[in-house]
Amino acid sequence: IRNLWFIASKLSVRLKTRLAHALVLSKLDYCNSVLYGISSKDLQRLQKIENSAVRFIFGKGKKAHVTQLLKKVHFLPVEYRIMFKVALLTYKCVNNLAPSYLKELIAIRKP
DSSP states (O other): OGGGGGTGGGSOHHHHHHHHIIIIIHHHHTTHHHHTTOOHHHHHHHHHHHHHHHHHHHTOOTTSOOHHHHHHTTOOOHHHHHHHHHHHHHHHHHTTOSOHHHHTTOOOOOO
Protein backbone atom coordinates (compact mmCIF):
# COMPACT_ATOMS: atom_id res chain seq x y z
CA ILE A 1 0.00 0.00 0.00
CA ARG A 2 2.82 2.39 0.86
CA ASN A 3 4.19 2.30 -2.68
CA LEU A 4 0.75 2.88 -4.18
CA TRP A 5 0.56 6.31 -2.57
CA PHE A 6 2.78 7.61 -5.38
CA ILE A 7 0.10 6.92 -7.99
CA ALA A 8 -2.97 7.23 -5.75
CA SER A 9 -4.02 10.59 -7.17
CA LYS A 10 -4.29 9.01 -10.64
CA LEU A 11 -6.59 6.18 -9.48
CA SER A 12 -10.34 6.26 -8.92
CA VAL A 13 -11.83 5.50 -5.51
CA ARG A 14 -13.38 2.34 -6.96
CA LEU A 15 -10.01 1.07 -8.18
CA LYS A 16 -8.31 1.95 -4.89
CA THR A 17 -11.04 0.03 -3.05
CA ARG A 18 -10.40 -3.01 -5.22
CA LEU A 19 -6.68 -2.74 -4.60
CA ALA A 20 -7.27 -2.52 -0.85
CA HIS A 21 -9.45 -5.63 -1.01
CA ALA A 22 -6.91 -7.54 -3.05
CA LEU A 23 -3.77 -6.52 -1.21
CA VAL A 24 -4.88 -5.99 2.39
CA LEU A 25 -8.31 -7.35 3.28
CA SER A 26 -7.77 -10.69 1.57
CA LYS A 27 -4.73 -11.22 3.81
CA LEU A 28 -6.66 -10.19 6.93
CA ASP A 29 -9.51 -12.56 6.05
CA TYR A 30 -7.29 -15.49 5.10
CA CYS A 31 -7.13 -17.22 8.51
CA ASN A 32 -9.74 -15.57 10.70
CA SER A 33 -10.22 -18.69 12.78
CA VAL A 34 -6.54 -18.50 13.76
CA LEU A 35 -6.82 -14.80 14.57
CA TYR A 36 -9.82 -15.34 16.85
CA GLY A 37 -8.76 -14.60 20.43
CA ILE A 38 -5.48 -12.82 19.67
CA SER A 39 -4.19 -10.21 22.07
CA SER A 40 -5.47 -6.64 21.91
CA LYS A 41 -1.96 -5.47 21.00
CA ASP A 42 -1.90 -7.67 17.91
CA LEU A 43 -5.48 -6.67 17.11
CA GLN A 44 -4.45 -3.02 17.19
CA ARG A 45 -1.61 -3.74 14.77
CA LEU A 46 -4.02 -5.36 12.32
CA GLN A 47 -6.46 -2.47 12.74
CA LYS A 48 -3.70 0.00 11.85
CA ILE A 49 -3.15 -1.89 8.61
CA GLU A 50 -6.85 -1.74 7.75
CA ASN A 51 -6.96 1.96 8.69
CA SER A 52 -4.02 2.61 6.40
CA ALA A 53 -5.85 0.92 3.53
CA VAL A 54 -8.94 3.07 4.13
CA ARG A 55 -6.85 6.24 4.25
CA PHE A 56 -5.27 5.20 0.96
CA ILE A 57 -8.70 4.76 -0.63
CA PHE A 58 -9.78 8.27 0.30
CA GLY A 59 -6.37 9.96 0.10
CA LYS A 60 -6.35 11.02 3.76
CA GLY A 61 -3.29 11.61 5.92
CA LYS A 62 -2.06 9.68 8.95
CA LYS A 63 -4.01 11.83 11.43
CA ALA A 64 -7.39 11.51 9.68
CA HIS A 65 -10.17 9.72 11.55
CA VAL A 66 -11.25 6.54 9.80
CA THR A 67 -14.48 5.49 11.53
CA GLN A 68 -16.73 7.27 9.03
CA LEU A 69 -14.50 6.17 6.16
CA LEU A 70 -14.78 2.53 7.23
CA LYS A 71 -18.56 2.88 7.19
CA LYS A 72 -18.47 4.57 3.80
CA VAL A 73 -16.72 1.61 2.15
CA HIS A 74 -18.61 -0.94 4.28
CA PHE A 75 -15.54 -2.34 6.06
CA LEU A 76 -15.93 -3.81 9.52
CA PRO A 77 -13.23 -3.12 12.12
CA VAL A 78 -10.78 -6.02 12.32
CA GLU A 79 -12.12 -7.40 15.62
CA TYR A 80 -15.68 -7.56 14.29
CA ARG A 81 -14.49 -8.80 10.92
CA ILE A 82 -12.85 -11.80 12.61
CA MET A 83 -15.94 -12.55 14.71
CA PHE A 84 -18.21 -12.23 11.66
CA LYS A 85 -16.15 -14.62 9.56
CA VAL A 86 -15.98 -17.23 12.34
CA ALA A 87 -19.75 -16.92 12.94
CA LEU A 88 -20.42 -17.25 9.20
CA LEU A 89 -18.28 -20.37 8.98
CA THR A 90 -20.09 -21.87 11.98
CA TYR A 91 -23.47 -21.03 10.42
CA LYS A 92 -22.45 -22.73 7.19
CA CYS A 93 -21.31 -25.84 9.08
CA VAL A 94 -24.52 -26.10 11.08
CA ASN A 95 -26.72 -25.62 7.99
CA ASN A 96 -24.81 -28.06 5.74
CA LEU A 97 -23.44 -25.32 3.50
CA ALA A 98 -19.78 -25.91 4.36
CA PRO A 99 -17.48 -28.64 3.02
CA SER A 100 -17.72 -31.99 4.79
CA TYR A 101 -14.26 -31.75 6.36
CA LEU A 102 -15.42 -28.66 8.24
CA LYS A 103 -18.84 -30.02 9.15
CA GLU A 104 -17.19 -32.99 10.84
CA LEU A 105 -15.42 -30.62 13.26
CA ILE A 106 -18.69 -29.19 14.62
CA ALA A 107 -20.69 -31.13 17.18
CA ILE A 108 -24.11 -29.72 18.04
CA ARG A 109 -25.09 -30.12 21.66
CA LYS A 110 -28.71 -30.41 22.65
CA PRO A 111 -29.71 -29.26 26.15
